[in-house]
Amino acid sequence: MVDKIKKDICTGCKMCGDICPTGAIGFSTEYDGCWYPTVDTKKCINCGLCERQCPALNYIESINFDDPNVYAAWTKDDKIRFDSTSGGIYYELASYFINSGGYIVGCVFSDDYKSAKHVVGRTYKDLQAIMGSKYFQSDTAGIYKRVLELLKRNERVLFCGTPCQVAALRAYLGREYENLYLLDFICKGINSPKAYIAYIEELEQKYKSTVKCVRQKSKKTGWQSLATNIIFENNKEYHKDRYTDWWIQGYTCGNLFMRQNCQKCLYKSMPRQADISFGDFWGIEGCSKVDYEKGISVVFVNSSKGNKLLKNIKDKIHLETRTLEDVLIGNPYLFGQAVQKGDRERFFKL
Ligand SMILES: Cc1cc2nc3c(=O)[nH]c(=O)nc-3n(C[C@H](O)[C@H](O)[C@H](O)COP(=O)(O)OP(=O)(O)OC[C@H]3O[C@@H](n4cnc5c(N)ncnc54)[C@H](O)[C@@H]3O)c2cc1C
Structure with a gap:
């Protein structure tokens, strides 16, 4: 069992x-x-x-391209770009889906910002909640069933999740569905929800107030600062970057509170599970300083369905052709495993 x-x-x-x-x-x-x-x-x-x-006990085969088309991209809408984690390509794809009467499925924070789960949405309000990376594990209980129900009703569905969640959905469905569009991202690894709650509750104590809004990888001090921005009910603000925030350091430097299996991920490979994969285009050459501040997405088009999807938003985005080699300069976790460096058990005990 x-x-x-x-x-x-x-x-x-x-x-x-x-x-x-x-x-x-x-x-x-x-x-x-x-x-x-x-x-x-x-x-x-x-x-x-x-x-x-089980997608962890059995590798889920994919018939997507071995050699996807690679782009650097960002939305032309500066507000959307600022509010998104990378270049806002997810927002534009989801927005197209909502406008054409489809459903979007993705990850939202809970009302108290202490957990995250996958939900089904079809409005711009839903999209506002789904956009943005939450760097700890999203609860996906029940979501696979809900997607199947929608597909059985012939609805169009845009699902976004980690590569292993996309593999899980494909395994659950057991066959391809014309109306289902899959998105995933380059995933370094997913963090423990418990470590995240401890981080938020520590700050609530320090600021003597409950959290009103959390933004991970906020662009207030630029895309590359990887800063966390938190607003409390008493209107105080916390803003710390990759050099000063323990949560970001624990994740980016030590992989200290990541799920253990993420060190042996089966899905850091090609062909990808999703029709489109995106990520941060770290280390991209030939872009302006302003673009480095605002965020640049890497986009992999992994299937003809993915091609069709991207064509729908061509007017909304800046798109330029790049190569896999360009991506690998700054993004080791496309194929590479994140290795835990610190004393994980001691960390959780403390
Ligand atoms: C845990 C995690 C690790 C990542 N690691 C890397 C990396 O090593 N290198 C890299 O280049 N990019 C990584 N990314 C991807 C990157 O942060 C952006 O999410 C991606 O580039 C999309 O950016 P965007 O601006 O288009 O859209 P955004 O608006 O940022 O995209 C949001 C989409 O991501 C989904 N999502 C957000 N949080 C979660 C979650 N916890 N679980 C499942 N789905 C979620 C939402 O449902 C939504 O569909 C990671 C993302 C996450 C969540």
Whole structure:
């Protein structure tokens, strides 16, 4: 049964919970706040579906391009670009989808900004909440089922998640759907929700107020500062960058509170799972200083569906052809594994 899966293999995608025909699978957290499957043996009928479809125990094959088209891109709308994590390409794709009556599925913060989960949306208000990276694990319980329900009703769906979440959705569905469009991003690895809560609660104590808004990789001091910006209910503001914020340092330098399996990710490879993949175009050459401040996306078009998607927003974005070599200069985590450097267990104990 899937609850025997090793802790350094399980991605926490929660797809096994959705696919179990008897609802026998739940999730519990370990000392590090990461969730893993548990099985209620009274409900389990030993059908084996959870293990057979698990994207961590079985590599999910993809028929996408081995050699995708590579672009540097950003939205022409400066406000959207400022509010997005990289170049705002996600926003433009999702906006096109909403305008044409489709559904978007992605990750939102909870109202108190202490957790994140995947939701289905179809309005600009939903898009405002979904845009922006949340650098800790999003709860995807139930989302695979909801996507299937939409597809069965012939709705068009744009799903965005980590590569392993996209692989999980493909495994859950078991076949391709013409109406489903998949997006993922270059993913260094996903952090423990428990470490994130500790970080937020520590700041709430320090500022003697609850959090009103969190922006990770805020561009207030430029894209490259990787700053976290937090506004509290008492209107005080926290703004620290990659050199001064412990959360960002723990993630970028030590990989200290990342999920353990992210050191052995199966999906840092090509062909990619999604129709389009994006990321930060770190180290890009030949762009202006202003563009470095505002954020530049790398875009991989991995399928003909992806090509079709990108064509729909061509008027809204600046797009230039680049190469895979250009991307690898500044983005080691496209293929490379993030190795944990610090004493992870001690960190969580403290
Ligand atoms: C955990 C994490 C690690 C990343 N690592 C890298 C990296 O090493 N190199 C790199 O170049 N880029 C990385 N990225 C991607 C980058 O931060 C941007 O998200 C991406 O370039 C898209 O930018 P955008 O401006 O187009 O859109 P944005 O508006 O930033 O995109 C938001 C989309 O990302 C999804 N999303 C946000 N947070 C999560 C989450 N926690 N789980 C699942 N989906 C989420 C949302 O649902 C939404 O669809 C990472 C992102 C995340 C969330």
